[in-house]
Amino acid sequence: MKQLNIVIANDGANALIRGGSATYYGSVFYGLSYFTTYPYFKTLGNKYLYQSDVGEPSIKSPKSLLYFMSGFVSEYLALVLYFPFETVKVRL
Numbered sequence: 001m002k003q004l005n006i007v008i009a010n011d012g013a014n015a016l017i018r019g020g021s022a023t024y025y026g027s028v029f030y031g032l033s034y035f036t037t038y039p040y041f042k043t044l045g046n047k048y049l050y051q052s053d054v055g056e057p058s059i060k061s062p063k064s065l066l067y068f069m070s071g072f073v074s075e076y077l078a079l080v081l082y083f084p085f086e087t088v089k090v091r092l
Helices: 002-011 021-051 064-091
Strands: none
Touching: 021 064
């Protein structure tokens, strides 16, 4: 509480919400990029790894590795997009 009073006294109450818009927009871009790329990579992997012309899967392994890698790549891309907004938020 003492630190809160110091911040309000020195910078005003507006200092408590400074950087909020960067957080909001960063979260929107993060969520949008993750939840659009994850299903895309899952579908792409299913199409090319688990389907063949004969009608049987071309790979006889479980899909857990495909889902893991789809999540990993999607998370990486989302963090790359989120990083500039996080940097702005921290600097504010």
